Amino acid sequence: MAGVVTALVAVFAVSFIALIVGVHVTELHTNWCLLLVIAVFLAILSVYSFIGCHQGNNRHVCVLVLGDIGRSPRMQYHAVSLSKHGYNVSFVGFLGTKPHEDVSANEKITIIPISEVKGLGVGPKILKYVTKVVLQSLQLLYTLLNMKDHSHVLMQNPPGLPSIAVTWLVCSLRGTKLIIDWHNYGYTIMALTHGQKHPIVRVAKWYEKFFGRFSSHNLCVTTAMREDLLKNWKITATTLYDKPPLLFQETPLECQHKLFMKMAKVYPQFQANSEPGGEDVELTAFTQRRGSTGAVSPAGKRPALLLSSTSWTEDEDFSILLKALEDYEDFVNGGDSLPDLVCVITGKGPQKEYYTKMIDSKSFKHIKICTPWLEAEDYPRLLGSADLGVCLHTSSSGLDLPMKVVDMFGCCLPVCAIHFQCLHELVKHGKNGLIFQDSKELAFQLKSLLSDFPSGEGKLGLFRRNLRSSGQQRWEENWDQTVLPLLTANNR
Template sequence: MADASTILAAFSLLVFGLLGGFYLTSLNAVWVLIPAVFIAALSLTLLRTLLRGDALLERHVCVLVLGDIGRSPRMQYHALSLSRNGYSVTFVGYLGTKPHNDVIRDERIRIIPISEVKGLQVGPRMLTYVSKVIVQSLQLLMVLLRTEVSSHIIMQNPPGLPSMAVTWLVCNLRGSKFIIDWHNYGYTIMALSHGPKHPIVWLAQWYEQLFGRFSNQNLCVTSAMKDDLQNNWNIKATTLYDKPPAIFKETPVELQHNLFMRLSQSYPQFQACGEKPSRQLDRTAFTIQDPSDLSVTLTSGRPALLVSSTSWTEDEDFSILLKALEGYELLVTAGASLPSLVCVITGKGPQKDHYMKLIATLSFEHVKICTPWLEAEDYPVLLGSADLGVCLHKSSSGLDLPMKVVDMFGCCLPVCAIHFNCLQELVKHEENGLIFKDSVELAEQLKSLLWDFPSGEGKLAQFRRNLRASGGQRWDENWNQNVLPLLTGS
């Protein structure tokens, strides 16, 4: 095989040819696209010649996400399922947040971290963007070429620029099969900040459509997305619904108490009567432990625990929840038979500081809000301890489903979720949760679900019973039915 510097030089010609064509085309210099594509084609031929002869490893798969591995649960589940089926896995992505311990401890899974890069910080914004894509392309190419030659590369999209083109190239050169796992469309996410008619959004859509057709197989998260890929882009995909793994389940009260005790050390919202827990007073706002036999029970006058999780991005408007909580506070203050409320919002993301400032302006007596970051092992314990989940995810494409709701349902936790086009594939209104359109409707739903809490006779308890009765398929069974045949050819 050729040395790294020769490969780098050849690939540089390819990247500069393609991206140079994209950039100049956006400036209406369409005529320059022909020589750019010609250079790219020559470079591809050179690279294929240089890399010919690698030995394919049939029981090895590369899982790629151009993002934080720890915040990419579906890709972690892919890696674990591959390992359970006897595959060795190379897991490539950013190491910003700690992955789940099962991924870290698995001897068949090798994590190869890549670092986030920045483009040129001077000149036009387009130049900054193009330079970043070029650097990311070269970095990702060198990382993938240094890994074992996999039978398949499973890549998350979005983000797909530049990983989609680089992955296709590596698969083409090495004889690997290229699988795209479509979580959403990258161009619709870009449209949230740039507007749908911006040239860069148009280029991103063209790019996704072009390289999406170069894949060997495709997975997607909803039937609506499957139909959209087929009808609009002529891409055939297999629907792999997000399903909760076995770690998402109702939490025994003893484990609830342990989590609440730990959280109360940092978050007063979990403290009983505002007092820090001690050996003499082993209780939280929700639980109490009998010192004689160490048994744990839920306190009779406890607040309701409402949980939401977020990436703090533009596709989730948390002002809707904050306004609904304002309405709830007014109801309790007016004497409604409603419990106090502890609202826990977990997650990291770019808009968190903005919402933290909004939360700081609120003056509530009966509603408390905290925003902890939880380790991967604690998150399912929290969901399994909660009384109600809230989801504010509005799909940028209207074609994906929120994994947070899948996880909540795995814990038999009823959900209030904001409406968008294909949500009904997951949330059944008045059966396992409620669907709302605005803050007024959400406030009314909180009132109806938490009336006379914690009575086991209301609508909230009925939703939980429905979730228990429905059971539902878990991730491993779902994966074995839908993904394993793509790998084995069966």
């Protein structure tokens, strides 16, 4: 009987999503689509007689992201926090990048992989997209219906198409609470490629607005997004700011040296410019140690370590940083007393090859650039070893905040960040970093902050001291105060 029910629900769900897309793409009246929603929902309710109304397991939560688990840090933090409070976690998502060890080695967290589905290989783009949505819906529906009951499903949006509708469907059937964690709006990300008026973008916007209201509760990443959800979509949400977990801290010099020695084997930018002054000397571009048991010290006349991380997507224009580095090079060639730079840009994404070619075309004398992908354990260590962070995240909606800056602040790393609507909720200009508008302003900020390097007495040192003394809240405390009450209240 369960197989029959699964098949019925699958047919309803696939027809539901396909027809929604079809209705909007052909621009029929929205009321027909709403009638379809009601009809499908009533049909789904009719199968309750076959399966009954399940009460979810109060100590079992599903964490869902229709993306790469290893590149979804906030959802990984959710999973770890749930496990620390005794919840068993089913973590559903794509297995691309290796998750952090706190997730992969956690006995209370079970990773349930799903694959990223592609649509038809031929035909119009809209047909490819519709078939992709339908196939992804079938896979997700099958996965969720074949899992144990949960008290809650905590899902990330974006991406929300088709995961919001499918997850709501399963939660409705099982009596499970659905919590949506709004990181951004999916339709604004799609609009970067297709434009605001594209039919698919309009479908995605309607879809997020309509189905977002069916959740039991909503989390979001900024106060600005919370206000926007309420004002424009009548969705009430709780702000859960991204906060750095305890693994993001300043890296001790000994650990810095080990990391630099490791990276120097792969990336020549971390290798020393001069030969070691003896057989028993370990030397990197930044650190040195005499003897295997000797103390580590900074290398003489070392370069400044500039760090940025990215998903290499349209909402980050790295030509701004490259142009600022060209201006910085001109400052040095013009006689300004400034350190050489090693610029590390970490991450994976669709535009990496494009920018790598642009980087390779540069002929800097005082600047070296590398674009590594770091292991999950090495990324916080490198952040904690850097001298200055740069953020080029502009936000497709203007309502989310860059997690990379949160991580940098956890490591007491000052930041230069490009301006957008709600950045002030995180970066306090002149206190923990600087905000710039364009490449010229960024170049002069680099010049100003690094003019007395490596002395810690200037503005860069002031920002770092401010971060150390700020008593910033960590993820664990923030989650316990904000998310845990939602789970326990719904279980009473």
